Amino acid sequence: MADERQEARRIIAEVARAVDRRLAVEVRELPGGERLGLVLTHGNRHAQIELPVSAVMAAGEGAIERNELRLRLKRATDTMLFKPMPDHRLAVKPVAPPGGQTTFRTPRGRGRR
Secondary structure (H helix, E strand, O other): OHHHHHHHHHHHHHHHHHHOOOOEEEEEEOOOOOEEEEEEEEOOEEEEEEEEHHHHHHHOOOHHHHHHHHHHHHHHHHHHHOOOOOOOOOOOOOOOOOOOOOOOOOOOOOOOO
């Protein structure tokens, strides 16, 4: 059991290094023993995710599973590092009518005499 945990930590460290060399990962054991808690740190930003031990161990065996683990870590890292785009639909401003704010007026100038 301890060998399995050590192997899972090694796999997570390798995959995290592939995502970003400056990404620090702290692996914590969660109650129940089926999941691992990861604390990702990049500079002064932090993120937390949970992964099943079986998914981490499968990543050590196959390329597809390893890529899925890499994508999970990358998604968490990107969410941590980049602010989401503002929702432009929330700040809808009224658009002025074409031709300015004036109302219809009769033309001036050469009118009736």
